[in-house]
Every structure is written in structure tokens, then in C-alpha cells.
Amino acid sequence: MDTSRLKAYWRMNLTYVGILLIIWFTVSYGFSILFVNQLDQVRFAGFKLGFWFAQQGSIYVFVLLIFVYVFLMNRLDRKFGVAEKQGDR
Amino acid sequence: MGIQAWTYTLVFLSFALYIGIAIRSRAKSTSDFYVAGKDVSPLANGMATAADWMSAASFISMAGLISFMGRDGSVYLLGWTGGYVLLALLLAPYLRKFGKFTVPDFVGERYYSQAARLVAVVCAIFISFTYVAGQMRGVGVVFSRFLEVDITVGVIIGMAIVFFYAVIGGMKGITYTQVAQYCVLIFAYMVPAIFISILLTGNVIPQFGFGSSLADGSGTYLLDKLDQLNRDLGFHAYTSGTKGTLDVFCITAALMVGTAGLPHVIIRFFTVPKVRDARLSAGYALLFIAILYTTAPAVAAFARTNFINTIHNTPYSEAPQWFKNWQKTGLLDWEDKNSDGVMQYFGDTGEQSASQQNEITVDRDIIVLANPEIAKLPNWVIALVAAGGLAAALSTAAGLLLVISTSISHDLLKKVLMPKIVERQELLYARLAAGAAVIIAGYFGINPPGFVAQVVAFAFGLAASSFFPIIILGIFYKRMNKEGAIAGMVSGIVFTASYIIYFKFINPTANNSENWLFGISPEGIGSLGMLINVTVALLVSKVTPAPPEEIQKMIEDIRIPGSASEIV
Numbered sequence: 072m073d074t075s076r077l078k079a080y081w082r083m084n085l086t087y088v089g090i091l092l093i094i095w096f097t098v099s100y101g102f103s104i105l106f107v108n109q110l111d112q113v114r115f116a117g118f119k120l121g122f123w124f125a126q127q128g129s130i131y132v133f134v135l136l137i138f139v140y141v142f143l144m145n146r147l148d149r150k151f152g153v154a155e156k157q158g159d160r
Numbered sequence: 161m162g163i164q165a166w167t168y169t170l171v172f173l174s175f176a177l178y179i180g181i182a183i184r185s186r187a188k189s190t191s192d193f194y195v196a197g198k199d200v201s202p203l204a205n206g207m208a209t210a211a212d213w214m215s216a217a218s219f220i221s222m223a224g225l226i227s228f229m230g231r232d233g234s235v236y237l238l239g240w241t242g243g244y245v246l247l248a249l250l251l252a253p254y255l256r257k258f259g260k261f262t263v264p265d266f267v268g269e270r271y272y273s274q275a276a277r278l279v280a281v282v283c284a285i286f287i288s289f290t291y292v293a294g295q296m297r298g299v300g301v302v303f304s305r306f307l308e309v310d311i312t313v314g315v316i317i318g319m320a321i322v323f324f325y326a327v328i329g330g331m332k333g334i335t336y337t338q339v340a341q342y343c344v345l346i347f348a349y350m351v352p353a354i355f356i357s358i359l360l361t362g363n364v365i366p367q368f369g370f371g372s373s374l375a376d377g378s379g380t381y382l383l384d385k386l387d388q389l390n391r392d393l394g395f396h397a398y399t400s401g402t403k404g405t406l407d408v409f410c411i412t413a414a415l416m417v418g419t420a421g422l423p424h425v426i427i428r429f430f431t432v433p434k435v436r437d438a439r440l441s442a443g444y445a446l447l448f449i450a451i452l453y454t455t456a457p458a459v460a461a462f463a464r465t466n467f468i469n470t471i472h473n474t475p476y477s478e479a480p481q482w483f484k485n486w487q488k489t490g491l492l493d494w495e496d497k498n499s500d501g502v503m504q505y506f507g508d509t510g511e512q513s514a515s516q517q518n519e520i521t522v523d524r525d526i527i528v529l530a531n532p533e534i535a536k537l538p539n540w541v542i543a544l545v546a547a548g549g550l551a552a553a554l555s556t557a558a559g560l561l562l563v564i565s566t567s568i569s570h571d572l573l574k575k576v577l578m579p580k581i582v583e584r585q586e587l588l589y590a591r592l593a594a595g596a597a598v599i600i601a602g603y604f605g606i607n608p609p610g611f612v613a614q615v616v617a618f619a620f621g622l623a624a625s626s627f628f629p630i631i632i633l634g635i636f637y638k639r640m641n642k643e644g645a646i647a648g649m650v651s652g653i654v655f656t657a658s659y660i661i662y663f664k665f666i667n668p669t670a671n672n673s674e675n676w677l678f679g680i681s682p683e684g685i686g687s688l689g690m691l692i693n694v695t696v697a698l699l700v701s702k703v704t705p706a707p708p709e710e711i712q713k714m715i716e717d718i719r720i721p722g723s724a725s726e727i728v
Contacts, residue, residue: 118370122231134443
């Protein structure tokens with residue numbers, strides 16, 4: 072594979088990772104720590120919203136982020152033809 | 161059947177299952193022993209990783225900690241799950257592609273340096289021993305409370321079980337027993353949680369019950385009630401925090417990055433056949449972990465409510481049986497300060513009048529273990545929790561022991577001291593090292609050094625300030641060279657370790673937020689250590705020669721899943 076395609080693949084990968092990590096940071100450090108008191112003004116069923124993000128919501132988002140990453144990368148691997156072949160070890 | 165009969169039955173059945181699996185999965189080669197022949201399915205690896213990761217601390221201690229800390233306890237929930245996002249996006253796929261056996265392997269080869277490999281070996285062994293002593297202690301506590309045997313006997317039984325499947329099966333044996341242990345521990349965690357959620361809120365799912373109104377018909381939300389109870393007794397409101405924001409931020413970061421840098425977790429991603437399997441199994445692992453980690457805060461809130469309601473203002477003569485059982489262990493106690501025969505439970509933030517003296521001392525670790533008894537659940541549920549706690553402790557212990565044994569047999573002996581040994585000899589040394597590590601870990605479990613609890617902060621701080629930054633830089637920054645990596649690792653560790661040692665051992669009386677650097681506690685200092693590591697590594701690498709051509713080629717190669725030469 073020529074270097075420019077390799078570079079393009081790597082750039083896309085970094086873009087995906089960058090976007091997903093921004094969401095990761097916003098939810099965990101943003102909603103659950105830095106702005107938790109502001110979000111706590113909002114009620115969500117029996118929860119204060121900031122408290123819910125700190126003890127529940129962030130974890131759900133983390134799980135989603137990894138599965139989205141798996142989906143995006145598998146698609147990217149196929150598009151660039153860099154996926155492992157059957158039996159590749 | 162009584163609690164003890166049930167406990168003996170369930171613990172025996174689960175141990176028989178683990179041994180049965182171990183016999184079926186003997187290791188025949190070093191590849192079997194180190195990385196389970198790289199033949200584990202992503203789903204199985206996800207479960208094994210979850211069991212590997214969730215230790216006695218997650219199963220036994222975490223909900224108890226949160227139950228007393230309220231919102232401040234979120235650092236553990238966020239820190240110990242958020243690290244998996246970093247692991248999945250930044251480490252797992254590339255290390256799988258690199259495709260060797262251990263974390264020091266990667267450090268040694270990427271930084272073309274035996275010195276870097278040795279630093280990594282020392283870190284890996286130190287981190288793992290710190291951790292494993294705690295697991296063995298957990299095994300001992302469960303045995304002594306539920307089976308009423310001596311802690312020493314409990315630890316020896318635990319050692320014997322781990323010895324059996326770790327030495328015979330290596331990573332292969334460990335992987336499949338961990339899959340079984342995950343099933344045991346998650347079942348044992350969920351059953352009491354669901355029961356208690358139904359009793360308290362009428363909601364079957366604890367994650368929802370947590371935010372529901374109480375089942376007593378008052379229409380009050382559980383968390384509002386709990387805030388009220390806490391405030392009335394002079395504790396801070398459950399859903400508010402007392403720690404400084406920057407400190408919470410740093411502790412969370414240190415735990416997250418530490419999680420992603422722990423060698424026994426990273427090594428699990430070497431066991432799957434392909435890069436895409438490594439990504440997927442990180443997803444499964446976090447999913448399986450999240451089931452417990454989203455239940456834990458619910459359990460914490462339920463337990464806190466039940467604990468206050470059952471204990472406060474109850475005459476000791478009417479105290480429930482579990483209270484007296486735990487009193488025998490010394491982990492729970494009552495002192496009748498005002499001699500009225502009634503138990504009073506108060507926090508120290510309230511007004512300290514003679515009528516508001518706290519009479520209850522309680523160890524946070526008993527909350528999960530005592531929870532089913534507090535909620536008056538059937539005997540088999542109580543016994544199940546004991547089997548689950550053992551599964552959590554044993555599975556983590558086995559994973560850690562494997563890291564220790566591979567660091568010694570592979571990185572130290574084969575790669576540095578005795579490069580001429582053949583595979584059969586290396587496998588024998590791996591088994592001997594695993595056996596010796598089990599015995600040393602057991603010794604620390606029976607005679608815990610007084611500082612076990614404190615040094616756990618070490619494990620995360622060290623992993624965060626040493627491994628994580630140089631592995632990330634090794635993958636994402638081609639120009640990073642051995643000089644930068646070694647300087648970064650050493651400065652990160654030295655800074656973090658000195659800070660922790662100063663506040664924990666040399667001058668513990670100064671361990672408060674007034675003396676901390678920027679108000680960051682020793683638990684959170686690993687994040688600053690990580691920044692120092694990265695800064696030093698970048699500066700040093702700028703003024704020293706770039707890594708050799710073949711190393712730069714290798715980095716390009718690990719960045720794509722397939723092999724570069726084949727795809728051309």
C-alpha cells in the first residue's frame with residue numbers, strides 16, 4: 072500500500088478517536104465533575120442530573136463509545152482494504 | 161439449610177467448576193501459557209477481562225465506599241470504567257497488532273533498549289504484587305466470616321486453587337476459569353441487588369430503582385429520602401460532594417489512566433486472534449463491567465438507607481442477628497456512650513451535643529457482604545455473595561500472578577539473562593515463577609504489611625505515570641526515542657512515588673488539602689506525574705537522535721490491522 076493511502080487511513084483513525092474522546096471527556100469530566108452542580112439543578116426522575124451522569128450516565132456513554140468505535144474502524148478497515156485476512160495471525 | 165451449609169455447598173461447587181475447567185485447558189506451549197495460544201473469542205475475552213479487572217475491591221469494597229462517600233464515590237465509578245475507553249481507542253488494537261507476549265516486551269522492542277525493558281519489568285512486578293496481596297486478603301476475609309475458618313486457612317485454600325489452575329493452565333487455564341468466575345460473580349452481585357431494589361422501591365431493575373420513589377407509599381424519591389436521613393444525622397447530603405473539584409478531577413484521571421496502564425488488563429488483549437477482535441473484546445469487557453458498575457451505586461444507596469433505618473435509634477437488645485455476627489469480626493461495633501441501651505448513629509458534621517454522640521463504628525468493607533442480611537434475604541442469597549466475592553478475588557489474583565510469572569520467565573530470563581533456553585525450559589521456568597509468586601502472594605495475604613491499603617494508591621499512580629504515557633507516545637508519536645521514553649518514565653515514577661511516600665509514610669500528619677500541591681491528594685497525583693512524564697519525554701526526545709529506521713517501520717506496521725507487505 073502506498074504511503075499516501077496509509078496516511079489517509081491514519082488521519083481518519085485519528086479523527087474518529089479525537090471526536091469520540093471529546094465526547095468521553097465532556098460526559099465524564101464535564102457533566103460529572105466540572106459542571107455537576109449546575110446540572111444538578113435539573114431533575115431526571117428521582118435523580119439530580121449531574122449526580123445521574125456521575126454514577127450512571129457516563130458509564131452507559133463509555134460502553135456506547137467503544138461499540139461506535141468498533142463499527143467505524145471495521146468500516147474504515149474495509150474501505151482501505153487493510154483488514155486482516157482469514158487466518159492472518 | 162443454614163447460611164453456612166449453603167455457603168459450603170456453593171463455594172465447593174464453584175471451586176469444583178474452576179478446577180474442572182483448569183484440567184481441560186492445560187498449557188502445552190509458551191504461547192498457550194502466556195497468551196492462551198491467541199485463540200480466545202472476543203466474547204470470552206470480554207468476560208475474562210471483566211473478571212480479571214473486577215477484584216475483591218470492586219466486588220466487596222466499592223459499593224461500601226460509595227455508600228459512605230455519596231457523590232464523592234463517583235471517582236471510582238468513572239475512573240474504573242472510563243479507562244476502558246482509552247484502552248479500546250488508544251492501546252488494545254495496536255498492542256494486539258504488535259503481537260508479542262508482555263507489556264515489557266512492547267516497551268523493550270519499541271524503545272530498542274534492554275534498560276527500558278527492565279524498568280518496565282520492575283514496574284509490572286511491583287504493581288502486580290501490591291495488587292495481589294489485597295486479593296488474597298479478600299479471600300481470607302470471606303472465608304473467615306462465612307465459613308468461620310481462620311483467615312490463614314482461608315488464604316491457603318485460595319492459594320491452592322489459584323496455584324492449581326495458574327501453574328497447570330497458564331493464561332489458557334486462567335482465561336476459561338475467568339469466564340466461569342465472571343458468571344458466578346455477576347449472578348452473585350445482581351441477585352441481592354434485584355431483591356433489595358424490589359423491597360425498597362418495587363422496581364425490578366436496580367439502576368431504575370435507584371431513581372424511583374420508595375415502596376412505602378410516601379411518594380418520596382429514594383435519593384431525596386437518603387439526603388434527608390444523611391442531613392438529619394449530621395452527614396453531608398448523599399447526592400452532594402465535599403471534595404474539591406480539581407482533586408476529584410485528578411483522582412478520576414489517575415484512576416482512568418492507571419486502569420488503562422495496568423499490565424494484567426493490557427495483556428488480556430494479546431489473547432485474541434485479530435486486531436478487530438481486540439477492539440470488540442474491549443467493548444464486551446466494558447459492557448460486562450458496566451453491569452456491575454451501574455448496579456454498585458444503586459446497591460450503595462439501598463444499603464445506606466437500610467443501614468440507617470435498621471440501626472439508628474434501635475435498642476441494642478433488639479439489634480438484628482447480623483449486627484452481632486459482624487461485631488465478632490471487629491468490623492462493626494457499638495459503644496453505649498450515653499448508657500441508654502439504644503444505638504445512635506451520627507455524623508461528625510452535626511452539632512455535637514450530649515444527645516448526638518455517635519456510638520457506631522463501621523468498616524466500609526462489610527456493606528456488600530452484610531447487605532443481604534440487613535435486607536433479610538434468604539440464606540442462599542447470602543451464601544451466593546460469599547461465592548461471588550471469592551470468584552472476584554481469585555480471578556484477579558490469577559491474572560496478576562500470570563503477569564508476574566511472564567515478566568520473570570519471558571522478559572527477565574529469556575530476553576535478558578538466559579537467551580539460550582529453549583521453549584520447553586522457558587515454559588518450566590514460567591510455571592516455577594507462577595508457583596513462587598502464588599506462595600509469596602499468599603504470605604502477604606496472611607501477614608499483610610500494614611501499608612497494603614496505602615500502596616494500592618501506588619499501583620494506579622505508578623501505572624498512570626509510567627506505562628500509559630510511553631505506550632501511547634510509542635504508538636502515536638513516531639519520533640519518540642529511547643532517551644525520551646526512559647527519562648519520561650523515570651521522572652514520572654519518581655515524582656509520583658515521592659509525593660505518595662512523603663504524605664503516606666514520612667509525614668502523614670501533613671496529609672491534608674492545605675499542604676497538597678494545588679490541592680491534589682496523593683490518590684490523584686498520578687495524573688500530574690503523567691503530565692510530567694509526557695513533558696519530559698517530549699523535551700528529551702527533541703534534543704536526542706530519532707529512533708532507527710526499522711523502529712519507525714515497525715510503528716507504521718502496528719498502525720494498520722493487516723500486514724503492510726501483504727496489502728500492497
